[in-house]
Amino acid sequence: MRIKDHAAVVTGGASGLGAATARVLAEAGARVTVLDVNEDGARATAEAIGGLGLACDVTSAESVAAALAAATEAHGPARLCVNCAGVVAGGRVVGKEGAHDLAVFSRVIAINLIGTFNVMSQAAAAMVDLAPEDEHERGVIVNTASIAATEGQVGQAAYAASKGGVASLTLPAARDLARHGVRVMCIAPGLFETPMFESLPPDVYDALIKKTLHPHRLGRPEEFGRMVRALVENPMMNGSVVRLDGALRLEPR
Template sequence: MNIQNKVAIVTGGCSGLGLATAIMLSEQGAHVHVFDIQEKSEALERLHTVTYHQVDVTNEEHVRKAIDAIIIADKALHICINCAGIAPAAKVYGKSGVMSLDLFKKTIEINLIGTFNVLRLAIEKMVLNEAIDSQDKGIIINTASIAAFEGQIGQAAYAASKGGVASLALPLARDLARENIRVNTIAPGLFETPMMAGMPEKALKSLQNMPEYPKRLGLPEDYAFTVKYLIESTYVNAECIRLDAATRLPAK
């Protein structure tokens, strides 16, 4: 798929992986629409080719209204990148007792149900696109995490939510094969994102030493580069790509 002049949604696009992706798509000539529950960020404000929508990804009405506005403005939808998510840490049983059920539900609702909510409503518009010479009508790229496969202590809710996202790729790709819509997943490792902000310096240095090579945290631009590859590589479908510099998470 050629990115130029395509219409894209990026959830969680006000910061981190989503912001880097919105910037990349904008630079490649796409019409980019950012969905985020946060207020429009200063960095996003500088991107005049990006349209911001304040959207709760778990809210069907919010998402449907925003997508309808995209169709009115740009007449089509081709790309959906789901980056919105949270990463709370809590043991199933710890010093304060059992994990809050509300915390578990909230994590699943935002990371898994929110991802599914956006992609299903995006697909509803993608199927209306014309497929020229059997090329893509659309592409969905979801964000899992290596915690889906090696969840650490305190990551039960997060790992469960991201495991669900990772497992969506194949059945969705099979469901949508006849519609010429591809579905792929990126599972980032340890990345420099707002989720890392506020961590003690000692903890950050320990994390930076975990990747085998290169010995650094991933950059949001690394994620955006992988998004670009997946959009442009028509034969890649139903994949979950680990983006982690050979990191394997220990228990803690």
């Protein structure tokens, strides 16, 4: 699907992968709405790319509906939806304090998995009513998993479970939406330069870099954005999870 002159919605767009994706899509000619629970961050990203920034809680059906309605009013119906909103929380199944905090586990699942489905399903519901374009396409949805979906490390039970759910959602969603001309893809990134890495000690940072074979560095957010663009523009990309990791394979610790 072409990107130029189409409306796009990007969640988690206040920083990191979401912000980079919003920039890449805007540079390709899309009218981008940036959604994030951090409203100031969403607006800052949007201002930098000439888009629209809105507050949105992806775990709330009402919040997502309101944000998508505002995006449609400003830019027209979105044919592109990219879900980058997510959180990380550590904790072993049984730690020093006992069983994993269920509230923490539930929050990670609610944001990363249920939030992704919430935005995807509501965006798709609007896409299916649009007129088809080339290849009978009405829209493209790209979700964000992680290589932790299949290689979750010690202390990543909640995060790995949430991203495993996002990855597993890809094929059935693509099958459900195929008759409507809506494609669904998923990217599973490795280690990328996002805000959560900024506070790491130098020795931990260097240890992480050593795990990525080639290129021998962390991924750059704009490289994630470029992968989103490639998936949107290639009509044969549907129903798959694409690793973006520099041949990284996570060890148990």
